[in-house]
Amino acid sequence: MSFQFQCPRGHLLEGDPSQAGQQCHCPECGMLFIIPAPLPPGPGGAAGNWPAGPQFPVVGPQFPAAGPVDFSAQPSSPVVPPEPQPAPDAELLHIPCPNGHELETPRDMLGQDVLCPFCNIQFRLREKDSVEFKRKRKEELERKERRQGKAWFNWAIIAAVLVLLLLLFLIFSSSG
Ligand SMILES: [Zn+2]
Ligand SMILES: [Zn+2]
Incomplete structure (x- = not known):
């Protein structure tokens, strides 16, 4: 209908x-x-x-009767272009040699023995030695600390509320 x-x-x-x-x-x-x-x-019977x-x-x-129609104010889902993501293969890690020379190495070189071009020392490329890995671990640690700090803050609020309730209870029970 x-x-x-x-x-x-x-x-x-x-x-x-x-x-x-x-x-x-x-x-x-x-x-x-x-x-x-x-x-x-x-009352006529027909649908009103x-x-x-x-x-x-x-x-x-x-809209104006003539002229370009402005759609900017309308609720429309904006097309968000995908963020340009660096290809994981092209990612470079910075790994210092035992003497501290920072070398730029692609990810697929990990686990290989290389010679430092600065001091000719041979060492193994390991991801956990890379600057990126250490930075990531530090960030994770900081995130964890922030979370813990927030948890402590929440507990402090709860404790304060409990103390307040206890005080109210004491006031009411002594006056009544
Ligand atoms: Zn119309
Ligand atoms: Zn070196």
Whole structure:
């Protein structure tokens, strides 16, 4: 069963009662508006039509009759371009040699024995020696400490509330 309604500009449209309350664009003028609920059948027996006139809540901006339509104010899902992620294969690790020379090595060199070009010392590239790994571990440690600090803060609040309740209880029990 369909019913008729009008867009804010007065174009007569037809819709399903289940669409009432939904946003729709008038196919005639492109106006964005909310489909009104169908009126109960009038005394004449026919399904009542919405009275004419722009009296519905208009959701979108009032477009000028001519000219470019501004869609910027409409609720639309913006297309977010995917963040450019560095390919994991191209990731470079900085691993210091035993003498402290920092060498740039791709990830697939890990576990291999290399010669430091600065001091010719042979050493093994290990991820846990890399600057990146140590930085990551430090960040994780700091995160953990922050979490623990927050937990302590929460416990302090709970303790304060409990003490307050206890005080209130003592006051009330002594006065009564
Ligand atoms: Zn219209
Ligand atoms: Zn070196």
